[in-house]
Amino acid sequence: MKTVQPIRNHAKIQEIGNVLMHNSYRDYFLFIFGINSGLRISDILPLKVKDVKNKNFLIARESKTGKERRIPMLPVLKEEIEKYIAGMKLEDYLFKSVRTRKPITRIQAYRILRSAAEKVGLEEIGSHSLRKTFGYHFYQQTKDVAMLQEIFNHSSPSITLRYIGINDDMINEAFIKFGGLR
Secondary structure, three states, rough: OOOOOOOHHHHHHHHHHHHHHHHOOHHHHHHHHHHHHOOOOOOOHOEEEEHHOOOOEEEEOOOOOEEEEEEOOOHHHHHHHHHHHHHOOOOOOOOOOOOOOEEHHHHHHHHHHHHHHHHHOOOOOOOOHHHHHHHHHHHHHOOOHHHOOOHEEEEEEEHHHOOOOOHHHHHHHHHHHHHOOO
């Protein structure tokens, strides 16, 4: 399995959002939902309108761990949800396939994100980049690795830092400072 990276640059987040918005509002909303919830793509795709409508918290059972999580809905996400679900039925999937009316697959979500990333010149981006992007920017803003470790249900801070690419950033910075030998 290829390793994917978080989207570290705010301008690139905006660029990908713009590409996806021009593609389809569903694809844009998937991106916004992922980078503002910290959920795995496998936990996002089966969500229905009734799971998010008029909610302050999202209750999600993690498919990987089986644990139930209570996730606060950020104001930016709540705003997008209200716009996105207008006119939808409570039983509708949020990310339904136009063809099957069931949720899009993880593979389709990956293709959507990879295509947008390529258009803005990003590599090592996949559907898991959404969760990693949330974590990276949460950490950059709060510097609270213990809280992020708890949010992601990781067993140690070092796992969390490696997961969101902070270790890579520190190694790259150390190499640049070192400069090399002659």
